[in-house]
Amino acid sequence: MRLEAIFNPSLQQAVFRATLQAQSYPGLAAALPQAVDGKDAHRALLSALLDAEVSLADPENLLSAETDWPFLEARRASVEQADFILAEGARPRLLAPRLGTLSEPEQSATLVLRLADAENAMQTRLHLSGPGIREPRTVAVNGLHPEWIKQRNDWVASFPLGVDLFLVGSFGVIALPRTTHVGVQ
Amino acid sequence: MSLTHEPRGQWPRLWLAAPRAELLAAGGHLRALGKIRHLALPQMGLALLPLVDGAFHESFNLGEIPLASSQLSIHTADGREARGASCVMQDDISMVETLALADAVLAAGWPEGEALAVLLAQGRAALDEVARQRKALLAATTVDFALLGETEDDDDAA
Numbered sequence: 001m002r003l004e005a006i007f008n009p010s011l012q013q014a015v016f017r018a019t020l021q022a023q024s025y026p027g028l029a030a031a032l033p034q035a036v037d038g039k040d041a042h043r044a045l046l047s048a049l050l051d052a053e054v055s056l057a058d059p060e061n062l063l064s065a066e067t068d069w070p071f072l073e074a075r076r077a078s079v080e081q082a083d084f085i086l087a088e089g090a091r092p093r094l095l096a097p098r099l100g101t102l103s104e105p106e107q108s109a110t111l112v113l114r115l116a117d118a119e120n121a122m123q124t125r126l127h128l129s130g131p132g133i134r135e136p137r138t139v140a141v142n143g144l145h146p147e148w149i150k151q152r153n154d155w156v157a158s159f160p161l162g163v164d165l166f167l168v169g170s171f172g173v174i175a176l177p178r179t180t181h182v183g184v185q
Numbered sequence: 186m187s188l189t190h191e192p193r194g195q196w197p198r199l200w201l202a203a204p205r206a207e208l209l210a211a212g213g214h215l216r217a218l219g220k221i222r223h224l225a226l227p228q229m230g231l232a233l234l235p236l237v238d239g240a241f242h243e244s245f246n247l248g249e250i251p252l253a254s255s256q257l258s259i260h261t262a263d264g265r266e267a268r269g270a271s272c273v274m275q276d277d278i279s280m281v282e283t284l285a286l287a288d289a290v291l292a293a294g295w296p297e298g299e300a301l302a303v304l305l306a307q308g309r310a311a312l313d314e315v316a317r318q319r320k321a322l323l324a325a326t327t328v329d330f331a332l333l334g335e336t337e338d339d340d341d342a343a
Binding site for chain 1: 223224225226227
């Protein structure tokens, strides 16, 4: 009668620690614990971030009704209402996530993009600058459609409104907070 | 076929009143019946107890209570399936899983539930004994206020 490892509190804490590291250094991949299988990286991240107090939208049904939702405990919500949104990085979708308000910018959505591990996956080069980045840097990300970055830049155009973005895959997790300037090369 | 007449909502209370060693032994046997799968995240820890005050009808937290909950299913090799759950005021995840498993097996009416029904009866007997003792204590402290009136009359007369 064992729970899947990603729902184990000690592993969740290790994943959360990696997430903090990623947010401290936007654009740098923070490795997830070895116990996390690469194909389950997005599930491990959600397991560390979600609880019964928040809501999640999964418009592409990337999560299982039997093995994910009951253990994440988050409420199901529409993309427009959700605190967290999970989507596939290679398939851009037109979304209208919550951007927060001037008085409560934290009432915005966090977007989690699952990046495929395929060798022939599309590679997108991102030019990054902003808080947490000492020198502007360029990172290459596999499995991310550039349309996502275009949408994201529209969402964060009116700071402090916007969304925070996580890219997650077998490489680990990359954070792109709304304060980061992101250009596609 | 129902193995007990006790309402299902009372089962955890009765099992917890039964001999602990026998309950844990029964839980061990149940775990060997088949494959067990969690249906929700098992929880253990402190939980806030929210209440609404009677004057202003505003909610407030009375305090924290230890709480453990489990919801699971069991699948046997011969194709049987049963689901059960339990939520008790204890921070003992192993015990609450045993109770959830027992709940599943007894509610499904499986033959393996007979031992669990016996434990329910033992728990009921234990709780009845506690109730009897408390009733006896209460009876021993009963005050006859009729005598108080007679004493006052005596004082007045003096």
